[in-house]
Amino acid sequence: MKKYLLSLFTHSVPAGFPSPADDYLDRSLDLNTYLIKHPAATYLARAKGDSMEGCGIFDGDLLIVDRSIEAQHGQIIIAAIDGQLTCKILDKNKQCLTSANEHFTPIRISEFSDLVIEGVVIHSVRHHVLP
Amino acid sequence: MFCLVDCNSFYASCEQVFRPDLRNKPVVVLSNNDCFIVARSAQAKAMGIGDLQTMFDIKSWMQQQNVTIFSSNYALYGDLSARVMNTLRLFSSRIEIYSIDEMFLYLEEISSPQNSPTQISESMNDYGKHIKKTIFQHTAMPVSVGIAPTKTLAKLANRAAKIIPKCQGVGVLDTSKKWDWVKKRTPVNKIWGISSRFSARLAELNIYTALELANSDPKMIRRYFNVCVERTIEELNGHACLSLEEIPTPKKQIYCSRSFAQKTKQLPPIQDAISLYVARACEKLRAQQSMSASLQILLYTASYESNYYNSHQVIQLPYPSDDTRLISAIARTAVQHLFKPGVAYIKAGVGLLELSDKKHQQLDMFHPGQSTKTDQLMTVIDKINTHYGRNSIYVAAEGVHKKWAMRQAYRSPSYTSQWNELPEIKC
Numbered sequence: 001m002k003k004y005l006l007s008l009f010t011h012s013v014p015a016g017f018p019s020p021a022d023d024y025l026d027r028s029l030d031l032n033t034y035l036i037k038h039p040a041a042t043y044l045a046r047a048k049g050d051s052m053e054g055c056g057i058f059d060g061d062l063l064i065v066d067r068s069i070e071a072q073h074g075q076i077i078i079a080a081i082d083g084q085l086t087c088k089i090l091d092k093n094k095q096c097l098t099s100a101n102e103h104f105t106p107i108r109i110s111e112f113s114d115l116v117i118e119g120v121v122i123h124s125v126r127h128h129v130l131p
Numbered sequence: 132m133f134c135l136v137d138c139n140s141f142y143a144s145c146e147q148v149f150r151p152d153l154r155n156k157p158v159v160v161l162s163n164n165d166c167f168i169v170a171r172s173a174q175a176k177a178m179g180i181g182d183l184q185t186m187f188d189i190k191s192w193m194q195q196q197n198v199t200i201f202s203s204n205y206a207l208y209g210d211l212s213a214r215v216m217n218t219l220r221l222f223s224s225r226i227e228i229y230s231i232d233e234m235f236l237y238l239e240e241i242s243s244p245q246n247s248p249t250q251i252s253e254s255m256n257d258y259g260k261h262i263k264k265t266i267f268q269h270t271a272m273p274v275s276v277g278i279a280p281t282k283t284l285a286k287l288a289n290r291a292a293k294i295i296p297k298c299q300g301v302g303v304l305d306t307s308k309k310w311d312w313v314k315k316r317t318p319v320n321k322i323w324g325i326s327s328r329f330s331a332r333l334a335e336l337n338i339y340t341a342l343e344l345a346n347s348d349p350k351m352i353r354r355y356f357n358v359c360v361e362r363t364i365e366e367l368n369g370h371a372c373l374s375l376e377e378i379p380t381p382k383k384q385i386y387c388s389r390s391f392a393q394k395t396k397q398l399p400p401i402q403d404a405i406s407l408y409v410a411r412a413c414e415k416l417r418a419q420q421s422m423s424a425s426l427q428i429l430l431y432t433a434s435y436e437s438n439y440y441n442s443h444q445v446i447q448l449p450y451p452s453d454d455t456r457l458i459s460a461i462a463r464t465a466v467q468h469l470f471k472p473g474v475a476y477i478k479a480g481v482g483l484l485e486l487s488d489k490k491h492q493q494l495d496m497f498h499p500g501q502s503t504k505t506d507q508l509m510t511v512i513d514k515i516n517t518h519y520g521r522n523s524i525y526v527a528a529e530g531v532h533k534k535w536a537m538r539q540a541y542r543s544p545s546y547t548s549q550w551n552e553l554p555e556i557k558c
Binding site: 057083 | 149150151152153154213214215217218268269270271546547550553554555556557558
């Protein structure tokens with residue numbers, strides 16, 4: 001999925017001096033390389049529901065999820081809870097998963113619960129104009 | 132050391148990546164057109180569902196038993212396969228992609244010489260476990276790992292890792308004692324490169340197990356069989372004869388053939404299907420930067436019908452080409468000649484033959500060959516279809532309503548390749 005737009009020279013050079021700006025041309029910016037460090041382990045997903053609005057994740061937002069990094073305390077993670085992919089905040093101190101919405105009760109992590117951490121939400125994208 | 136990484140029940144495992152509710156549950160994947168079962172999760176195998184069993188025979192039984200059924204979703208499988216391969220590059224820069232779900236890695240010496248053989252063996256086992264764990268964390272794909280000094284033994288190590296529960300998915304065959312133990316328990320037809328035809332002939336020579344083959348005289352075997360079997364003997368004894376094929380050799384022929392959703396006696400839908408197959412084959416042709424000089428058209432009726440009738444024709448192209456429009460037009464005319472009224476066709480296919488490297492084309496004295504304009508157009512078409520999804524732009528000859536298209540009643544979303552099919556996360 002990598003794509004680079006290469007700019008060679010912006011000016012034709014009939015004679016004389018080339019544009020001094022030509023020496024300073026950068027590669028076009030690529031959001032893929034900026035946002036995604038582990039492409040093989042990163043997946044895109046769609047948020048459904050309002051339990052994470054306190055973190056700025058709204059219904060319909062795009063989630064960028066990296067499976068390869070170890071989830072840290074306080075990070076927004078994707079967990080499979082009873083077989084369903086769910087977005088929560090990891091609270092390692094209290095050993096639970098919390099929502100960013102007071103109407104939802106935290107879920108305790110115990111060795112008996114059917115709960116697997118699937119990845120860390122590294123970015124979320126809001127569409128202010130629909131693509 | 133060679134390391135073979137093999138994805139467990141690959142297609143079924145792909146279907147479980149975005150469906151954690153289906154992990155550790157019976158899942159089957161059907162062939163093109165939902166005819167046969169081509170992949171089964173471990174639980175589905177345990178229930179006695181066989182490979183290539185006909186869907187029709189056991190559909191209602193599977194539904195009763197809560198087996199989840201999927202049509203094949205190659206967009207998903209291709210993407211996940213690439214992810215597994217790219218994750219493997221963390222472990223070795225030398226990788227051979229053997230198939231969609233199997234990769235060979237070349238591992239440099241894992242331990243320093245002052246370690247004892249047991250320590251080296253243990254560290255290889257740990258390394259194999261590390262590979263397995265990393266692949267699962269990054270891609271949610273369960274794999275088995277086999278490590279051994281030759282590719283053939285790595286295959287055996289992988290098979291042992293799958294069969295013996297104690298191995299936990301990682302097999303290391305680094306000493307002759309270990310590989311003899313496995314070879315004694317492996318029938319010859321399970322060895323890489325030994326076909327069932329060969330194993331029948333080996334049985335005539337009283338060779339039944341891998342160990343018996345490994346201990347036989349290579350020169351005698353070569354006389355009876357061929358040099359490949361002789362090489363297998365060397366490989367079984369720990370002498371590496373096969374090296375990694377890191378650069379895939381371009382295909383010498385490209386085929387695309389599929390069954391229709393329902394039998395048809397009409398020419399136009401067959402022509403449309405042929406045009407689509409030509410488009411697919413030409414995409415592959417351009418991707419490997421080849422040109423084709425001739426084209427084969429295939430038509431099939433169902434084999435159980437009384438007037439079972441297959442026909443095919445090879446047509447020479449006017450000049451080597453990768454132009455979907457040119458090849459599609461020629462194919463449509465050819466189908467018209469092959470087609471017999473009143474016959475119900477079930478399958479059609481095209482093959483691009485006589486492939487050559489696009490960069491080194493022999494020029495024709497009487498024809499300028501394919502124009503640069505065509506090259507540019509084909510590049511643009513491929514770019515649009517890669518960027519906006521398959522069939523964003525296509526030759527009108529493929530038809531707009533693809534009634535003959537594959538039956539895919541149980542296809543999962545293309546979670547990783549379509550914006551409107553991304554996995555949904557409960558928030």
